[in-house]
Amino acid sequence: MKILVCIGTRPEAIKMAPICYELHKKNIPYKLCVTAQHRELLDQVIDFFQLKVDYDLDLMRKNQNLNFLSSKILFQMDAILDSEIFDLVIVHGDTTTSSMVALAAFHRQIKVMHIEAGLRTYNKHAPFPEEINRQLTGRLSDYHMAPTFSASKNLLEEGVKEKDILITGNSVIDALKFTRNKLAKGYSNPSIENLKNLLDLNSDIILVTGHRRENIGQGYINVCNAILELSKNDLQIVFPVHYNPNVRQVVFDKLKGIANIHLIEPLDYPSFVWLMKKAKVIISDSGGIQEEAPTFNIPVLVTREVTERLEGVLSGHSFLVGTNTSKIIDKTLELLSSTKFDTKVNPYGSGKAAELIVNFIKDYFK
Incomplete structure (x- = not known):
């Protein structure tokens, strides 16, 4: 049995690292390929989890469009699949990497496993292009690792056996628990130490992130207007600003x-987890943060x-607030005034994925 694990972005690397660890633990041979459609952010995670990269396509280019990126992934993956015989290709989530690698494997009639399968909005423009990437990857995949019951239900309704x-x-959640344990044992780095010096940890902290394409333009203007209004209160707002020039x-x-x-500047993964734990409220368009924050009971x-x-x-x-300035302000102030935000266990898993x-x-394969 020979497995190829493929990742292209920071979130993919975070979520695939525990799977690579587990493959190694069970003595299952695999090769790791990175397309590096995100370069700096991806490299930070590779270094933190000490993953060994066997193939690095190094495809990140400034301001490249999706069609150009897709064609490069498809072309270069074909060369890798031609150089070695793989029994299974594992991809993750909703990126251009996941859909194009799955397509390349399908063309070679290699089995595809989709991690984090079955998530749907059924609105092809939101999130863009991720919703169609997920659906395309799902159609190309042979095995579907669904994170939740509802994701599984979506797949069944689409005809997956x-x-x-x-x-x-x-x-x-596996990755988050690994990182939380390292932090609890005293792990630090220059970025964490800088945050300790920057922030008053005795005040309420709001963590903000944003990177979605569909919010570029008026959406981010509305979010920033909400942040301006919230800043008039006695609190601190921390905004790691994405590298996308349209956001910055x-x-x-x-x-x-x-x-x-x-x-x-954008934070490395352990520094972001450290900061997330300090926040009282998070304002974000990130899918990963929606999954991670419940572990720390942060809204x-x-x-x-x-x-x-x-x-x-x-x-x-x-809480879905869109980019409505008033909704963001009102809900944030409501949550800040709550003495305690306490909910049930994380609905996205227990760390055994x-x-x-x-x-x-x-x-x-046995």
């Missing part, structure tokens, strides 16, 4: 120079009109 679906929980220009134009708004205001992660909304961990996935692989 029950025997090819496994409900695993989300492997981001709006954020720095609107929020630069305000004493209690800290605009910082998330989701600055999207729809989410493929409804479990968090239904359990009371997340990697073990379940690798056991499935082991049993199938």
Whole structure:
């Protein structure tokens, strides 16, 4: 049995690292390929989890469009699949990497396993292009590792056979617990130490992130207007600003120079987990944060009109506010005034996803 694990972005690397660990633990040989459609952010995670990269396509280029990126992934993956014989290709989630690698494997008639399968909004423009990437990857895949019951239900309704679906929980919880344990044992780095010096940890902290394409333009203007209004209160706002120039220009134009708004560079993964634990409220359009924050019982205001992660909304961990300035302000102030935000267990899993996935692989190929 020979396995190829493929990742392209920071979130993929975070969520695939526990699976790589588990494959190694169970002595199942695999090769790791990174397309590096995100370069700097991806490399940080690779280094933190000490993953060994066998193939690095190094495809990140400034301002490249999706068609150009897709064609490069498809072309270069074909060369890798031509150089070695693989029994299984594992991809993750909703990126251009996942859909194009799955397509390349399908063309070679190699089995495909989709991690974090079955999430849907059924709105092809939100999230864009991730919703269609997920659906395309799902159609190309042979085995579907669904993080939740509702994701499994989506797949069944789309005609996937029950025997090819496994409900695993989300492997981001595995990664989060690994990182939390390292932090508890004293792990630190220069970025964490800088945050300790920057922030007054005795005050309320709001953590803000944003990177979704569909919010570029008026959406981020509205979010920044909400942050400006919230900054008039006695609190601190920390905003690691995404590298996308269309995000950075709006954020720095609107929020630069305000004493209690800290605009910082994107954080490495352990530093972000450290900061997330300190926050009282998170405002974000990130899917991963919707999955991670419930572990620490931190509420998330989701600055999207729809989410493929409804479990968090239904359990009371997340709140869909879109990019409506008034909704963001009102809900944030409501949550800040609460003496305690206490909800049930994380609906996205208990941290056993990697073990379940690798056991499935082991049993199938046995």
